[in-house]
Amino acid sequence: MEWELAASSGAHLLMWIAGIVVVLVLIGAFMLGRRIQTRESRRPTPEEQPKMPEGGPVHEVREYREPDEVPQDGGRLTPHELHEGYGTSSTHLSESQDPEDHRKDDGSSFGSGGLGS
Numbered sequence: 001m002e003w004e005l006a007a008s009s010g011a012h013l014l015m016w017i018a019g020i021v022v023v024l025v026l027i028g029a030f031m032l033g034r035r036i037q038t039r040e041s042r043r044p045t046p047e048e049q050p051k052m053p054e055g056g057p058v059h060e061v062r063e064y065r066e067p068d069e070v071p072q073d074g075g076r077l078t079p080h081e082l083h084e085g086y087g088t089s090s091t092h093l094s095e096s097q098d099p100e101d102h103r104k105d106d107g108s109s110f111g112s113g114g115l116g117s
Contacts, residue, residue, distance in 0.1 A: 064094040064101075 071077065 064097055066094045
């Protein structure tokens with residue numbers, strides 16, 4: 001009976017110590033978060049928020065583009081010889097902007113939504 005009481009009081013003491021450690025860790029985390037928050041830049045005021053453009057919202061532009069042809073003289077085309085310059089796409093506006101002209105007549109199994117036959 002004496003050992004049971006001693007064991008229960010030891011466990012009781014360990015639980016209290018563990019609880020105090022958890023509370024101290026939480027308080028330390030809160031204080032660290034507040035310190036980091038004070039170093040951050042302040043939040044913008046409502047007057048500093050972005051405004052809508054004068055002409056209203058900007059909409060997506062849809063246009064059909066065609067690639068520039070690769071020369072057929074057998075030589076290689078390096079990035080510096082591209083039409084628009086290094087790292088930009090060599091395309092130009094298509095003559096027809098009608099969506100019907102740019103639809104493929106035949107469906108393929110990749111991306112067509114069909115059964116792939």
